[in-house]
Amino acid sequence: MLHRFLKIHPNDNVLVALTDLTQGETISYEGKDIVLVDNVQAKHKFAEKPLHVGEEIFMYGSLVGKAVQEIPAGGVLTIHNVKHEVHGFEGKTKTTGWNVPDVSRWANKTFMGYHRADGQVGTGNYWLVIPLVFCENRNVDIIKQAFLDELGFGQRDLYKAYVSQMVDLYQSGNTEAIETLTLQRTETLAKKRIFDNVDGIKFLTHEGGCGGIRQDSDALCGLLAGYINNPNVAGATVLSLGCQNAQVSILEKAIQKISPNFNKPLVILEQQKEGTETELLSQAIRKTFLGLIEADKNIRQPAPLSKLVIGLECGGSDGFSGISANPSIGHTSDLVVALGGKSVLSEFPELCGVEQDLINRCVDNPTADRFVHLMRSYARAAEAVGSGFDMNPSPGNIKDGLITDAIKSAGAAKKGGTSPIVDVLDYPEYITKPGLNLLCTPGNDVESTTALAGSGCNIILFTTGLGTPTGNPVTPVIKVASNSKLAERMPDIIDVDTGAVIAGEKTIEEMGEDILDFIIEVASGNIQTKAQILGQDDFIPWKRGVSL
Structure with missing residues (x-):
């Protein structure tokens, strides 16, 4: 049976509408009749009793606001009559108990995952291509274009095909048909995957790595280290310019901090050392391909x-x-x-x-x-x-x-x-x-x-x-x-x-x-x-x- 309203916690002084409620109708709750003085849309709250200016408002048993206008019983709470209000907090004042749920149903269940040498288990098996600084985003995009379709990770671009249809209609003089042309979602058309056990190559472009403050670069390196160490990642290719704040050494220290015995395949290339863009990209593509061969040896267990x-x-x-x-x-x-x-x-x-x-x-x-x-x-x-x-x-x-x-x-x-x-x-x-x-x-x-x-x-x-x-x-x-x-x-x-x-x-x-x-x-x-x-x-x- 669908209930029309809910009181979440016994200590609350507001009710939640579970469906649209109409001004003037009477709500009966715990032996009390509440006449709604406003329309109350589903998901919104209304007062269980009159709330006076300055009175505290409780939901989920917690202080969540304070009345800044008089709110009658059955009146809807809005940004105009309620303001944000919370209790302060301090250190630990007591220890909260926990009723551990019965998990016997799942005790012997497993999932099929990718086991890593450090004991983590992935739910996927991805290779990452990452720039240490935004200057390398273009190179990462070039590698992306080179790999996705050729390795079977690309998807048919429905919207590109949609525009192509409109171009054909326009060039044939059938402009009227464009107004009623609908997008037809079809099955993805892509090449067969070359690596059956690799779920994809992911390219993590960003706008960081230099400028800003040094803490930003340190945090970025820590984040990227976490991605490289994530159990869903088989290995990574990292492109560095060379002169940026987010230095390769900072990334390597961050990886070691997370995983002192880190042993995933990791390709790191620095453009200012490699020389030409062609040399950098050809090395990155070749070494990434070899890394994918290793990643494909992982199977779900x-x-x-x-x-x-x-x-x-x-x-x-x-x-x-x-x-x-x-x-x-x-x-x-x-x-x-x-x-x-x-x-x-x-x-x-x-x-x-x-x-x-x-x-x-x-x-x-x-x-x-x-x-x-x-x-x-x-x-x-x-x-x-x-x-x-x-x-x-x-x-x-x-x-x-x-x-x-x-x-x-x-x-x-x-x-x-x-x-x-x-x-x-x-x-x-x-x-x-x-x-x-x-x-x-x-x-x-x-x-x-x-x-x-x-x-x-x-x-x-x-x-x-x-x-x-x-x-x-x-x-x-x-x-x-x-x-x-x-x-x-x-x-x-x-x-x-x-x-x-x-x-x-x-x-x-x-x-x-x-x-x-x-x-x-x-x-x-x-x-x-x-x-x-x-x-x-x-x-x-x-x-x-x-x-x-």
Whole structure:
């Protein structure tokens, strides 16, 4: 049965509309009748009782705002009558218990992955071509053009063919037919792959490596080292100019820090040493081809689910995200942790207001203290340029019910489930400890997913309520819709629909279990994510200025 509204936590003083509600209708809740004084769109919130100016507003059991106007019972919450408000936080004040979920159903399950010498297991097998500085982007693009089609990794360009059809019609004088010409999606036409066990060659161009501040170059080298070490990567070709801030030596030190016994194939070429562009590119292409021959020797083999490293991300969130999609993948995270795997919760600006809960879930005081330090440092950096976490919600978030950052954060934190926090990582540190990790990243979708893959995630779960076409070059991104309308409207980007939770057809736990089963299929290479099918290889390194 579809419920029309929901109270998320017993301590809340607002209700969430699960469907459109009409001004003047009466809502009955816990023996009380509430007459709606406004139309309330699905995903938006309305007052359970009168809220006076200055009164605190609670959702998910957390402080999420303060009334700045009188809000009658049945009145809708808006950006005009509510402002962002959160409680402060301090060090660890107690230890939070954890009810470990029953994972006996998955105890003997495996996924088919690529085993690396350092013990990591990949869900894919990719070769990387990376510039250390933006000056090498053109050379990387030339290598890309040379390889993709010849090795069978290219895709038929539907849109190029669409324009070609229009050109033919125009040249034949049939201009009228262009107005009704529709794009016909056909099967991908590409050459047969030369290397059966290589999932692709990925080209990570960027705008960094020189200029800016030296910390930016150091962070970029740390990020690229993480990508090279990611279990989904078989090897890499790195192009350096030679004179840039992001020196080869910095990259090599970053790789050694992550993996002291690193032994993947790694080709590094410096243009100012090699001489002509032709010499550089011919060497890069030849050595990359030889590297691909080695990479193709890897085959998928069974691996325990403890080898899963799950990134937890949200983007284009709506008022249902914190009710359906986020807690569903939160339960998936708990299952993975209980099985001995790793999960990673990122996006620190979207943990604003729930810090104390997360602090108390940390396994020890040093871990908690590091989280406190990173959150406060990030907040100060934002405030120093006239911004702040309270400015995080986007126009799309606000339109669909997330009217304060605290409301958004309280729902976003549900992605982390309930398990203890074993480690807190600064960007771009690499994950080492089994259990739930926190990773300091912006809330920006691509910067955060980029960081998750750079920290070693071999799968990313990405929840969305509005629809976000985001992927990653090396780590499969599973897109999880918070509502069925989105899944039906944008089936080309959505992998999993959690709308059944809103409809009352499935519990959070059931949906989380379904998502784990889906992860196993993706990790084994049996299912490609929609982002993989569309070739969404988004890659944006975070410069440690302010990015919300």
